[in-house]
């Protein structure tokens with residue numbers, strides 16, 4: 001399985017994502033500069049965290065106009081696995097691949113902490129190695145993680161099981177309904193503010209993010225197996 005980790009001017013969690021894929025999955029992974037316009041060789045594309053374009057205008061707004069995001073749209077439409085972490089989530093909402101938006105934290109403070117999340121949907125390519133209701137400890141590090149969506153979108157997210165993670169018994173940024181991560185309707189595009197790539201070893205304070213990565217590999221293996229049988 002081949003992974004791409006996108007890099008924009010100002011990305012700063014790209015190497016963490018590369019290390020997580022290498023250490024947890026031992027799969028090939030390339031860093032891909034934002035001017036690239038073809039991602040067809042990759043099975044999973046990770047849009048990592050950071051401060052793309054210095055968070056100017058709005059977080060993710062400028063990166064969403066990069067050539068590589070057109071390529072991400074093409075691969076998303078094919079059903080490839082797309083993961084946006086933190087700034088990556090912000091970029092995916094700005095690109096329109098995920099609904100809603102991320103605003104400044106309600107405290108107007110940057111929050112950096114290990115945070116409990118509850119797995120709301122364990123039936124996605126990103127969470128199949130968890131169980132619904134699992135509480136996992138994953139770090140956050142953001143100033144603009146306050147998820148918002150209109151009533152109609154929220155109702156749709158809930159009824160389609162698109163809320164994948166919620167903050168558990170806390171709300172570090174004021175997100176509506178404590179939403180920490182969502183997927184698209186087809187289930188192949190996920191965005192989340194917490195950083196599973198920073199929780200892949202006890203040395204880092206938590207290894208609860210490992211199952212996030214093993215889920216993606218298992219989902220891909222199952223897909224390849226189904227294609228071979230078809």
Ligand SMILES: NC(=O)CC[C@H](N)C(=O)O
Nearest residue numbers: 049050086087142143144
């Ligand atoms: N770690 C990150 O990706 C930071 C995200 C974003 N730029 C924010 O502060 O909200």
